[in-house]
Amino acid sequence: MMTFNEFAKTVKAMIEKKLKGVTVVANEVEKNNGLKLHGLTIQNGETNVAPCIYLDCYFEKYQLSEMDIADAVDQIVKVYEEHRPTHDLDVSLFTDFSNARDKVRARLVNTRMNEELLEKIPHREFLDLSLIYCVEYTCEKTDGIASIRITNDHIDMWGVSEEDLYQIVQENMKADDQSVIVSLAELVKGMLQIDDAEIEESMDSANIPMYVLTNKSKLNGAVEIINDNTLRKFSDTLEKDFFILPSSTHEVIMVPAENDSDSGTFAEMVKEVNSTQVLPNEVLSNHVYKYERQSGKLLIAA
Secondary structure (H helix, E strand, O other): OOOHHHHHHHHHHHHHHHOOOOEEEEEEEEOHHHOEEEEEEEEOOOOOOOOEEEOHHHHHHHHOOOOOHHHHHHHHHHHHHHHOOOOOOOOHHHHOHHHHHHHEEEEEEEOHHHHHHHOOOOEEEEOOEEEEEEEEEEOOOOOOEEEEEOOHHHHHHHOOOHHHHHHHHHHHHHHOOOEEEEEHHHHHHHHHOOOHHHHHHHHHOOOOOOEEEEEOOOOOHHHHHHOHHHHHHHHHHHOOOEEEEOOOOOOEEEEEOOOOOHHHHHHHHHHHHHHHOOOHHHOOOOOOEEEEOOOOEEEEOO
16 A cells, blocks of 8 residues: 555656646645645646646545556546646736736635744634735636735735735625624525424524624625624624534534533533534634624634
């Protein structure tokens, strides 16, 4: 059985032989919460964009004898052919900040779990979290959204500061509000396709009204907790304070605050779910937050 490095070198060589005229470059990509993935960037020389295909999942299947190397190479080539860029990316999106400005968005990550990453990128601490920045753009083949994380090198090139990025994110959030709030009961009903009576009976048994806050894409939607307008409107609708349970980097759960002592119970719930149900790179925090309606502030409750 090959080691990962041996596997990667073999796959790289086989792809270069199978796809004539391409250059394959191995690289390591730092993801959220310290996760590091290993990919192959396949450059064909026809465009200035090259897809990066991660090897980790293929190696895992190889180790489990669910896939041999030839099968892995065939699947990687298939993925490449399906997603191979056919047009150049307009580099002025990154060289000229005026082109990137309205595409700047933010993400929330756990500060303690991303100390190494945060040294390389502009960020702002927020409770036990950190706000980081990216440029979003539309993928030509799928019309989906892709993003590139903004690094210290980017802001040095642009001549902008972290404070500039923060203000721009706030402006872009107001100009294009992506926040979505739905009751947890309604979300579960849609996911499981069960009828109203069944879901109401199930959710009512807990006797706790819960609401999910995310964004329209349901990706990295936990960042909506920095959207003051959304939190204020929700609090006004409830006419009370509420707790925020960070269920993942993609969404949070909001619960009306009936008793401050509930925060400890909710924190235990969050820790349990994070340790058993959430992917390690999608964990946001083990803390529970509280939005105070009168002050308009978001605090760590437990």
